[in-house]
Amino acid sequence: MNPAGAIVIYIIWWWVAFLAVLPREVEGRWERPDDGVKGADPGAPAEPKIKKKMWLATKVSGVLWLVTVAIILSGVFNFRD
Template sequence: MNWAGAIVIYIVWWWVSFLAVLPIDIKSRWEAEDDGVEGADPGAPTDPKLKQKIWLATKVAAVLWAVTASVILSGVFNFRD
């Protein structure tokens, strides 16, 4: 596995994990007691907590990338054949 392949695999894992953790701990405006912004869409989240989710996605992607890289480098699956 070369560096470009490793980076591409990490980016793919990061996006998959980010999209997976994005809906975690979301409370929409109609569920909240104080919706905050007048005229906002009732389905919009009150506090999306994006920084926390970005860090969580980064950690999850790092673990998934490490597992993927170790499987590729160990030769368990030979992608060259």
């Protein structure tokens, strides 16, 4: 496995993990009557906590990436055939 392939695999895993954790702990503006933002979409999250979710996605994708690289380097799957 070359470094470019490893980076691409990590980026793919990161986006999969980020999109998986994105809906966690979401509270819509319509659930908070005292939000104080006039004209905001009621379905928009009141506090998206993006930074927290990005760190969680980074940790999850790191573990998934290590497992993927270990499987590829072990030779269990031969992608050259």
